[in-house]
Amino acid sequence: MSADIRIPIYDPRPEVEALWDELHEAIDRVLRSGRFILGPEVEAFEQEVAEYLGARYAVGVNSGTDALVIALRALGIGPGDEVITTPFTFFATAEAISMVGAEPVFVDIDPATYNLDPSLIPQAITPRTKAILPVHLYGHAADMDPILEMAQEHGLKVIEDVAQAFGGEYKGRKLGSLGDAGAFSFFPTKNLGGFGDGGLIATNAPQVAEMARMLRAHGARKKYHNEMLGYNSRLDALQAAMLRVKLRHIDEWNERRRAVAARYNEALASVEGLAPPTEADYAYHVYHQYTVRVKHGRRDALRQHLAEAGIGTMVYYPVPVHRLPVYDWPEGSLPQAEAAAEEVVALPMGAWLKEQALSAILERLN
Ligand SMILES: Cc1ncc(COP(=O)(O)O)c(C=O)c1O
Numbered sequence: 001m002s003a004d005i006r007i008p009i010y011d012p013r014p015e016v017e018a019l020w021d022e023l024h025e026a027i028d029r030v031l032r033s034g035r036f037i038l039g040p041e042v043e044a045f046e047q048e049v050a051e052y053l054g055a056r057y058a059v060g061v062n063s064g065t066d067a068l069v070i071a072l073r074a075l076g077i078g079p080g081d082e083v084i085t086t087p088f089t090f091f092a093t094a095e096a097i098s099m100v101g102a103e104p105v106f107v108d109i110d111p112a113t114y115n116l117d118p119s120l121i122p123q124a125i126t127p128r129t130k131a132i133l134p135v136h137l138y139g140h141a142a143d144m145d146p147i148l149e150m151a152q153e154h155g156l157k158v159i160e161d162v163a164q165a166f167g168g169e170y171k172g173r174k175l176g177s178l179g180d181a182g183a184f185s186f187f188p189t190k191n192l193g194g195f196g197d198g199g200l201i202a203t204n205a206p207q208v209a210e211m212a213r214m215l216r217a218h219g220a221r222k223k224y225h226n227e228m229l230g231y232n233s234r235l236d237a238l239q240a241a242m243l244r245v246k247l248r249h250i251d252e253w254n255e256r257r258r259a260v261a262a263r264y265n266e267a268l269a270s271v272e273g274l275a276p277p278t279e280a281d282y283a284y285h286v287y288h289q290y291t292v293r294v295k296h297g298r299r300d301a302l303r304q305h306l307a308e309a310g311i312g313t314m315v316y317y318p319v320p321v322h323r324l325p326v327y328d329w330p331e332g333s334l335p336q337a338e339a340a341a342e343e344v345v346a347l348p349m350g351a352w353l354k355e356q357a358l359s360a361i362l363e364r365l366n
Contacts, residue, residue: 006310014352026241045240055177055202057209060235064163064185067199068096071181074211081130086116087322088337089135106322108334118146131157136165139288166192169284198239253351257287267362290349
């Protein structure tokens, strides 16, 4: 790829520029407070996120990966258990399942949404299945109703991986508030991105929230009275204070992402061999990524063509998780995920993508 990328796939800087004063006020407040880990700033952020999501509790932790690990453990999932999940996701989804000692069982995706295909779940359920872990990939909801119904029927827990979908919705309900727990990431490139690592667990169950609070602080409810093995996974006050600033703008920014997506969709509808993303009627898509599908084996040629014009692209994900050496499932076993990995490419996306840049991308694509 060309080294001279003028339009990156994502640029965090305009957002920082726009919020410069508000962010600095938040930083000053924390520096003056002398409370740098958890404390009132994190509590306020947790309360604001819980309200935003319509969930009863929110527990800040130090990454999206930890949010998954802690949510799984707080729900009692561990060695000997199987967790049904998607192979078409970032590695951390499956890694978290493995790190708690359970086993990921991969089920193929619906090619229209790139998310777990609920119709394939029943044949993957065994007596060891304890949970289903759907991912709302690229900002688009997984089809939650059938997943929640199957979970209810078989006594399974549901953990939503909402790392890529802050503010996204399923039938008018915020993602992360539908299952037993939702795991969020505030990795800087996410729709609600921090200034370093950060994450959060949302839940409606008081015992899950309590367990998550213990686990993030070395398994202790009360300092130095540790009750179980936990983690050092607390959210920093600086991250929380700055995320509180951004949270006030998230709906507007997601709407702007949707407007960018609408422009792309309209311009790309007539481009032969290229399939724009779709939005299911149950979803409010927040376009963490704008991912198109390129047919006839021409994905990499298209990337090269864009790179030569200084336009950045990325492939999320070139190897589906079940085919990575850690898991190494046989080729051909999950055909939809494998085909998607060969054909998808993400184009520049963000609330701050300028009209001029968008026009340049569309011109080059056409
Ligand atoms: C789908 C998904 N799950 C989990 C994670 C892990 O989040 P983090 O990088 O904050 O640990 C990410 C993001 O990186 C992700 O995209």
